[in-house]
Amino acid sequence: MTTYNIALLAGDGIGPEVMKEAVKVLKLVERRNADVNFELNDVLFGAVAYFETGKAFPDETKAACDKADAILKGTIGLNHEDSQKIPVDEQPERGALLPLRRRYNTYANFRPVYLPKGLANFSPLKASVVGEGIDIMLIRELVGGLYFGEKETGVDEQGRRFVREVLEYDEDQIRQIVRVGFEVSMKRKKVMHNIHKSNVLKSSVLWNAIVEEEKANFPEVEVINILVDACATYLCLKPTMFDVMVMENMFGDILSDQGGGILGSLGLMPSACKGPEKSYYEPSHGSAPDIAGKGIANPYSMIGSVALMLEMSFGMEKEAKNLWDRYARRI
Numbered sequence: 001m002t003t004y005n006i007a008l009l010a011g012d013g014i015g016p017e018v019m020k021e022a023v024k025v026l027k028l029v030e031r032r033n034a035d036v037n038f039e040l041n042d043v044l045f046g047a048v049a050y051f052e053t054g055k056a057f058p059d060e061t062k063a064a065c066d067k068a069d070a071i072l073k074g075t076i077g078l079n080h081e082d083s084q085k086i087p088v089d090e091q092p093e094r095g096a097l098l099p100l101r102r103r104y105n106t107y108a109n110f111r112p113v114y115l116p117k118g119l120a121n122f123s124p125l126k127a128s129v130v131g132e133g134i135d136i137m138l139i140r141e142l143v144g145g146l147y148f149g150e151k152e153t154g155v156d157e158q159g160r161r162f163v164r165e166v167l168e169y170d171e172d173q174i175r176q177i178v179r180v181g182f183e184v185s186m187k188r189k190k191v192m193h194n195i196h197k198s199n200v201l202k203s204s205v206l207w208n209a210i211v212e213e214e215k216a217n218f219p220e221v222e223v224i225n226i227l228v229d230a231c232a233t234y235l236c237l238k239p240t241m242f243d244v245m246v247m248e249n250m251f252g253d254i255l256s257d258q259g260g261g262i263l264g265s266l267g268l269m270p271s272a273c274k275g276p277e278k279s280y281y282e283p284s285h286g287s288a289p290d291i292a293g294k295g296i297a298n299p300y301s302m303i304g305s306v307a308l309m310l311e312m313s314f315g316m317e318k319e320a321k322n323l324w325d326r327y328a329r330r331i
């Protein structure tokens with residue numbers, strides 16, 4: 001019997017209701033696999049944690065995550081008005097989500113933009129553009145760049161307010177995510193789009209140099225370098241030309257939401273955030289406070305995240321595939 005301990009971070013808004021569906025799926029998988037046992041540990045995270053304990057990422061939650069084999073997260077965040085009731089540094093994005101990413105150094109974020117033909121009607125794109133379906137693995141660096149760089153706000157000598165945010169990467173950080181891109185490409189179509197902005201950003205110049213160096217270790221993979229702005233256009237015009245895409249944090253934040261737009265909803269985009277020792281899994285969408293509690297939130301993205309967890313953390317590839325196939329068919 002193998003026991004997997006999973007920390008469940010349901011969070012805010014629709015988080016608890018989509019998590020409930022994820023738990024049903026886990027129970028089903030457990031029933032079907034007599035030798036597997038899931039130990040589920042429900043803990044507070046996000047605004048709900050702040051209101052109960054004064055901390056968006058309480059120590060008890062940290063301890064539960066530390067001992068878990070994997071972390072399954074729902075959604076966090078409140079509407080703009082309610083957010084203002086929480087001090088800036090404890091607001092769930094800054095106070096819980098980014099610290100979670102940092103704590104486990106979850107540098108590799110996988111966001112599959114997957115639209116099988118059966119779901120093509122969800123996409124706002126024409127049937128001729130969707131073709132036989134879209135199947136992109138968008139890989140986003142998740143713990144570096146602008147998100148985690150030094151930040152300063154102040155008033156200059158002329159009395160003007162200013163802000164300074166630093167985009168920083170070192171070659172090791174770039175290399176580790178680029179390698180993930182190559183490794184995933186080897187398992188798929190051996191074509192990798194490298195997203196950059198080297199005509200303006202020096203960070204992209206270094207990034208591209210590392211891609212070039214690493215290419216020597218993966219001679220079978222074809223690398224296609226594409227500027228981030230052009231990439232945004234091609235994602236709409238010809239999404240089927242992409243397979244694996246690799247990019248830095250901020251580009252990935254934006255292009256993955258565009259991926260959600262192509263699918264017809266971020267509700268169709270699960271995600272996996274992988275660190276050297278621990279990974280966490282979460283839907284890419286927000287907490288949708290406007291529909292919370294109405295029982296109409298689509299758990300697809302949450303259930304897709306369970307599939308990613310089964311595959312990537314527990315090596316249960318067959319069950320993961322099963323889930324994708326069944327769920328995608330039924331919807």
Ligand code: IPM
Pocket residue numbers: 093097253284
């Ligand atoms: C995402 C989200 C987060 C991000 C926010 C909630 C901090 O938009 O996971 O894409 O910007 O990374």
Ligand code: MN
Pocket residue numbers: 253254257
């Ligand atoms: Mn985002």
